Amino acid sequence: MFSALILDDEAPARKFLHGLLAEHCTQLSAFFLAGDIPTAARLLQENEIDILFLDVNLGTETGFDLLQQGTGRHQALIFVTAHEEFSLKAIKARAIDYLLKPIDIDELLLAVDKATGFLKSTRPAPVAQTPASDTGKQQVIVNHDDGFELFDQSRILFAEAEGSYTAFYLEGAQKIIASRQLGSYETLLASPFFFRSHKSYIINLRHLKGYSSKNGYTALLSEGYEVPVSRRKLSLFLELSKKLGS
Incomplete structure (x- = not known):
């Protein structure tokens, strides 16, 4: 079982993604929600979190600013955003996937499968x-x-x-x-x-x-x-x- 952090500055978007993951992704057992980078950084420091769902546009900051703090090195990164122009930057940040809003449930499930597969790297691989x-x-x-x-x-x-x-x-x-x-x-x-x-x-x-x-x-x-x-x-x-x- 894995845990996930959802970072999005819009509360409805956080809750919507949380609802999708909780309903469809049984491999995720714990969720942490943050509306800004300081909150996300604190949650990461206090908890063992496996997968990061990051929005790009966070007002005056971006999801990439969280990664610049040294966070995300041991987590699977999935960007969930309405801004497709940052996709190459996400690849360079070693993101598992880059999902565009509105969220396609099939793409979300595939992204979670990829993330959990990455995290199971110590287990026998296909x-x-x-x-x-x-x-x-x-x-x-x-x-x-x-x-x-x-x-x-x-x-x-x-x-x-x-x-x-x-x-x-x-x-x-x-x-x-x-x-x-x-x-x-x-x-x-x-x-x-x-x-x-x-x-x-x-x-x-x-x-x-x-x-x-x-x-x-x-x-x-x-x-x-x-x-x-x-x-x-x-x-x-x-x-x-x-x-x-x-």
Whole structure:
């Protein structure tokens, strides 16, 4: 069981998020609510808190100001804000996720799953990274119903949710069905190349070949694959794509 701190200067927003988490996230057992940074800092000092839900705009301060005090090093960070322009700064702060208001319940549940997965790092993980090989490639082990598969992380084109399973699409038209949900793998794939473009997809930006908005927002990948990009993730996707291509 895990505890959570909600930092938002608007009381209705704090209570609304608290209500969603209390109703839908049974893995969270304790909640602390703060309307400003001094209160949040005091709560963190007095209690063992696992996950931080931080708003960005706090009047004259921001959620990042709390992190500058040395807080958040051992917690999982999730930003919940109406301001999408701070998403890259959140990534640099090693945030688990960046959720835009109004809150999408599916995205919130996925973010909490990622956070708790990160916090369970001392427990057996569904994907294990192996030491880099002589060629400098990072390898991963993916468990499936018949055993496991070991392959270079760079070979992953994208991963797709298939119910309670995950399908990994690799170079060479290879497909591997893993016996865990997609959210279990997100924090274990190395950034900045792996990006959650949609609630059902993680793409490898190293294989990005283009982008199209002709039939919805779509990332064009190697070997002719087309993967959707959600409206909420589009701005960050375009910004990261330009950054990686520069």
